[in-house]
Amino acid sequence: MKPSCHSSSLLWIISDSGVPDLCCEALVxxxxxxxxxxxxARSEQKPGVxxxxxxxxxxxxxxxQTLISRFPQAVILAMVAHGESALASEALQAGASDYVLKPFQPSQLLRVLGQSLALRHSTGDMVVRSRAGxxxxxxxxxxxxxxxxxxIGGESGTGKECLARYIHQVSDRSDGPFVAVNCAAIPESMLEAVLFGYSKGAYTGAVQxxxxxxxxxxxxxxxxxxxSEMPLALQTKxxxxxxxxxxxxLGSxxxxxxxxxxxxxxxKDLREAVSAGEFREDLFYRLDVLPLGWPPLRxxxxxxMPLVRHFLQKYGQGESFGVSPEAExxxxxxxxxxxxxxxxxxxxxxxxxxxxxxxxxVDLMLPRAGQGRVANPLLSVGQPQPETAPDGLQASRQRAEFDYVLQILRKYSGHRSRTAEALGLTTRALRYKLAAMRxxxxxxxxVIGA
Structure with missing residues (x-):
């Protein structure tokens, strides 16, 4: 990849022994x-690599780490000697984009450098700009x-499935299927059949x-x-x-x-689950070959903001939306x-x-600094509005609330518990809202089936 495509062509070499002339010539x-x-070195210039x-x-x-803080957009490659695999790992953990083992040929350096630049500027469907991401x-x-x-570890909602899809997309299996199973969403009695399949007559109801x-x-x-939610007996299988x-x-x-x-x-921390006897240790080590930790959004x-722009485009129904400075x-x-x-x-x-x-x-309905979460307007669906609210504004708010509930219901195909979770309500409270809407x-x- 030519550096002029995506980054500054200036390339710094920080080394006491230098880089072979052939490599420098290849870089030029x-x-x-x-x-x-x-x-x-202190310079006003900003190297791309x-x-x-x-x-x-x-x-x-x-x-x-210092270079990362000074030049957050630069691709940083570590040069380490053969036998320094621990140091190479430490360099990656410190934030280096990649490493190359010395001595290396020009083609090796250019290949690693090209991969790092390609990754920096081509992230598939992932919306990632941060150094950590x-x-x-x-x-x-x-x-x-x-x-x-x-x-893949990480808090709920960080995008672990998206990262799994990215791994699939950039692998040599990208032409094959990507299949996702949520082990927590399938009843324990059905999970084995869902994972392994079944033959006709394997159990009552298995007609084919x-x-x-x-x-x-x-x-x-x-x-x-x-x-982590998979039953221990199924973990063994x-x-x-x-x-x-x-x-x-099953049945075959x-x-x-x-x-x-x-x-x-x-x-969850699977190591803690292993210590608590909730997850098989041998299965953990079978899965933990290449662990990845997806950082939380904070x-x-x-x-x-790149994610905000992505969602505005995704849900804007063809219209162009912006964000005010206060909202940002x-x-x-x-x-x-x-x-x-x-x-x-x-x-x-x-x-x-x-x-x-x-x-x-005000459209975001986020809590102010130092305060708890703002009241969810959906909690007041079907409830009297303050007397100070004009009738027209009250009706407009209610229509917006109803529309939002229906939109989330459609998103989850009418599934009540998942809809309630997305809305921040209990399933009981959601039933009250739906009754008020009826x-x-x-x-x-x-409407859901439309």
Whole structure:
């Protein structure tokens, strides 16, 4: 990738031993302007790429972190000697985009550099701009080039399934199927049949054979989401499937060979679950080959506004929406305990309540600093409004509330408990809201099915 496509062509080399002349010549031929600088260099120039050598001595990883803070948009490659694999790992953890082992050929350096630049500016469907997020994508990209299992950790709503899809998209399995299973959403009695499939007559109601998710994902990727919720007995069977790379449908002795990459995700600490006897230790180590930690949204503030623009475009129904400066400050100051899922819901709600093409802070309904969460207007659906509210405004608010409830119901195909969770209500409270809407003459079932 030519550097002029996406970044500054200035390339700093921080090394006591330097970079071979052939490598420098190859960099020049690719359009870079390599310059050798010291670690203490102070310059107004902003390099697009920095090569930093472990031969600079102590504080190597600390220097990487300093460079990241000074040049957040730069691609930083660590140069480490063969046998320094621990140091290479530390460099990645410190924030380096990648590393190259010395001695290296020009083609090796250009290949690693090209991959890092491609990743920085081509993130698939992922909306990521922050250094922390891009670092996770870098590790995910490397994981995708191997057949090993991947374990994705992170808080609820951070986008673990999106990261799993990214791994699938950039792997050599991208032409194969991507199959996702939420282990917490399927009743325990049905999960085994869903995963492994069943033959005709395997149990009452099995009137025809059905392939399981493992078979459906053959040649592609299988995401086992919320795997910590899988029963221990089923964990034992899952471990055997992963070890043998074959599966038997329930009620059948015929084995089906598998060629599936497993990506597991969970919002709990699986090590703690192992210690508590809630998760098999051997299964944990089978899945924890390439662990990835997806940071919460509050730790990657640079991603908030790009995500906001993405959701405005996604849910704007072809219209162009903007965000006022006050609303942007509120979005950036909020700590987002629900992460990206919460942000998505906030933007959907704001689009419904907005009075113009500019989203204002009142449309977001976020709590002010130092206060609890603002009252959810949905809690007042069907309740008397303050006497000071003009009748027209009251009716407008009520219509917006009804429309929002129906929109979320449609999103979850009428599923009451998932809708209530998205709205921040109990299922009982949601029933009251729906009853109030029916009293207003709204045929909820017809609208949802429309």
């Amino acid at each position: 031929n690719e359009g870079y302007r390599p310059e050798r600088v010291s670690i203490a 920095i090569l930093i050598d472990s031969d600079i001595g102590s504080g190597f990883t600390g220097h990487i 891009l670092q996770v994508l870098q590790l995910a990209y490397r994981a995708a080039q191997t057949p090993a299992a991947v374990l 054979a059905q392939a399981g998710k493992f078979e459906l994902a053959n040649g592609g990727t299988l995401l086992l989401d919320e795997i 899952l471990l055997r499937v992963l070890q043998e790379k074959e599966v038997e449908r 002795h015929q084995k089906v060979q598998l060629n599936v990459r497993i990506v597991a995700a969970c919002n 730790e990657r503030a640079e991603d908030i 400050r509120a979005l950036l100051c909020h700590d987002w305990p629900g992460n990206i899922r919460e942000l998505e819901n906030v933007i959907q709600r704001a689009l419904i309540l907005a009075r113009s093409a500019i989203i204002d802070v 009293e207003q003459g709204i045929d909820i079932d017809r």
